[in-house]
Amino acid sequence: MKPKYLIGLTVVAGALAYLIFGGLGQNLVYFITPSEYYQQIDRYQSRTVRLGGLVKPGTLDYNPQTLELRFVVTDGVKDVPVRSSGATPPALFGENRGVVVEGRFQGEAFVSQNLLVKHSETYQAPKEGWTPDEVRKLIEGTQ
C-alpha cells in the first residue's frame, strides 16, 4: 500500500475513533434506583440518568390542564417524586408497575422527559413488600 493511502486511512480511522469514543463518553446514561441515588446524590445531579423502580400506589396524579404527570418511584426503601411532562404514551404504565424514567434530578424531584415502560410478553402481577433487590431485577427487565 502506498504511503499516501496509509496517511488517508490513518486520518479516517482517527476521525472515526474520535467520533465513536467521544460520542460514547457523552451519551452514556446511568441506570440507577432511588437507593443508589441517595447514596451518591452529587454524582447524579443535573445529568441525564435513567431512574428505575415501581410506581408507588396512590401517588399517580395526572393534571389534564398542565398535562403534567406526577408520581413517586420507589424501590421499597427510598422514594423519589417524579414530574413527567406527559409526552409519553400511557401504554403499560400504572401504579405498582415497573417503570424507568429518563431525565434529570432538579433539587428533590426528578424531572422526566421520557418514560420507558416494559413491553413484557407476560403481565407481572403486583405484589406487596418489594425489596430493592427484587426491584433491581424487575427494572433491569424494563426499558
Next chain:
Amino acid sequence: MTPGLLGGITLLAALIFSVLGLVMGILAHTLRDGRYLEAAKRLAALTLLAALLSFGSLEWAILTNDFSVSYVAGHSSANNPLWVKLVTPWAALEGSILLWAMLQAAYTWLVSLRVGHSLDLWRAPAALGTLFAVQVFFFAVMVFVAHPFDAVSNPPPDGQGTNPLLQNHWMMAVHPVLMYLGFVGLSVPFAYAVAAMVAQRYQSWIFETRWWTLVAWGFLTAAIFTGKWWSYEILGWGGYWAWDPVENASIIPWLLATAFLHTAQVQERKGLFKGWNFAFITLAFAATVFGTFLTRSGVIQSVHAFASGPVGAWFLVFLLGVMAVGLGLLARVSSEIREAGEVRWRSREGALLAGALFFGTFAFVVVLGTLWPLLVEALSGAKVSVGAPFFNQVSIPLGVFMLLLMGIGPVLPWRHTNAEVVRNLSAMLVALGVGTLIGFGLGLTLGVSLAIGLFAYNLTAVGLMVAQGVRERARSLGMPAGQALLELAASHKRRFGSHIVHLGIALAALAIAFSQTYRVTEQKTLQVGEVWQTRGMEVRLLSIGAREEANRFAAVAPIEVRSISREGWGSDGRYQTRLNFYPQMGSPLATPVVKYSLYNDFYFVLMQFDQDKGQWATLKIIVTPMVGWLWVAGLIIVLGTVYILWPSPARVASRQMSPTAGD
C-alpha cells in the same frame, strides 16, 4: 392423535433427520460418494416435511384452543380473533424458533435442489452439511430447552393471551416472517462460503451466492422498513427508529450483507477481494445469530426481548461456533487467496471496496454501541445505556459519506478515469451544490439542505448513466430513445435494478432528514365540543365513548379535523382516536390514527381521558414532514431488488456465457 403429540414427534423427527443429513454430508465429503449426497438431499426434503407438520400442529393446537400444549396455554387465548391465532406461533420464543427452524429447513431443501446444477459436486456436501448443522442447532434448542409442545398437566380453561402490543396491528402477520426469511436466508451464503473454502474453489461460489444474498437482503430490507412502519403506526411516539438493541440486531446483518453485495461484484468481475467476501458473509450470518442471542438471552434489555432463559447460552455457543468455522477456514485458506493485483482506488473497484468498508465500519459501530453497556458493567459495575444520540451522531457523517460514494461508484469505470467521467462527476457536484443551496434558500437546516443536495446528486448520477447508455444504443442501432431505454432495462437488469435501489436509498435518506428534523408535537386537553387551533388545523373533540370487542375493550374519542392553512393541508377528516385495554394488561395501549398526505403526516393519539364523566380527553398531535416517503422508498428498494432477481431468458443466457455479462 393430539396436536401436542404430533408436534412433539415431528419435532424430534426433524432433529433426527437433520443429524442424519449432517452425517451424510460429512460422509459424502470425506468418501466422495454420490450416494451419500443423494441421501442428504432426501433428508432435506424429509426434514422440511417434518418441520411443516410440526409447525402445522402448533397452528392446529392454537386454532382449536388446546391449552394442554404449553405454548398455547402461555401465549394464546380462546377469545383471540382468527388472524391473531394464525400469527401467534411467532408471538413468543418457542414458536418463533419453530418458525425459524421451519424456514431453515425450507432453505436447505431449496439448496438441495441446486445440487448437480449450479452447486457442483465438490462443494455440495459441505454446503448441505453446513445447512444441516445449522438446522440441528435450531431443532435441538427446541427439543432440549424451548419445547413448544410441553404437556400441561392441568390445562387451564383459557390461555394467558398474546402480547397485546403484538396483536394491536396486522403488521404482526408480515414483519416477523420477513425478518426470519432474511435472517435464515443468510445461512445459505454462509454455507456456500464454507463449502468454497472447504472445497478450495474460491471463485465459482460467488455467482450463485450473490443471488442468494440478494434474496435474503431483499427480505431483510423489506423487514426493516415494515418494522419501522409498524413501530410508527402503533407505538404512539411518532418515530420509527430508536436504536433499540433489536433494531440494531436487524441492521447489523443488513449492513454486512450490503457490504458483501458490493465487493462480490469485484470478485465476479476481476477475481479480487476473495478474503473480504468470505469475511463479510461469515460476519453477516454470525450477526443474525448475535442479534438473536442478544434479544433471547436477557443480557441486553430491549422492547423486543422475550423472557430470558437457557436459550441464551445455546445461542452464544452457536455464535462462537459460526465465527470459529467461518473465520478459522478463512485463516487456513488465506495464503491461497492472496490478491493477484493491487486495488486501484480511483476506479469502480476502489469505490466498491471503500463503500463496503464504510458498511463494515457502520456495522462495527452499531455492535460497539450495542455492547458498550455490557463492557461498562463488566469493568465498573455501573448500569448504563447508550442513548440514541450516540448512534445518530455517528451515523450521520457515515451516511453522508456513503451517499457520496453511492453516486460516485457506478459512474467510475472499471479502468482508468476518462474525460467523460470527469464531466459526469462535475455535473453531480453541481447538482449537490445547487440542491444544498436551494435548501438553504428555503431556510432549512444544514443537514436537511445537504440531504436535498445529496438526493439531487444521486438523481443526477443515475440520470447521466442511463442517458448515456440510451444515447449510445439509440445512435449505434438507429432506434428511438424510448425503445433503447426499454431494451437496455431488460438486458441489463442488474445495472438498472441497482439504480432503482440506489434511488430508493437516496429518497429514504431525504425522508429521514426531513422527518427527524422537522417533527413537531402538540398536546392539549380538550373538553367535549371544544375546538383547538394548532399547526394549521382546527381539531374538534366530538365525544368520548366506550366500545366492547371480543379480545379487548376500547375508549374511543372521535375527532373532526379541518385544515385552515397550508401547514394543515391534507389533515381533513374524522378520526377515531382510541385507547385499547387488554385484559392481560393493567393499563391501556394507545392506538394512534395516522393521516398520510404527500408532504405532512398527521398523527393523532388519545393520551388520557376523563374516566369518571367522559368530559375531557388529552390529545397528542404529531406532524411529521415527508415520513410517508420513507415507506415509498422502502417499496422502491424492494421493487428494485425484485427487478434484479426476476428471472429472464436473457439473464440465464448471460450467466452461462460469462460472469461479467450481467453487469
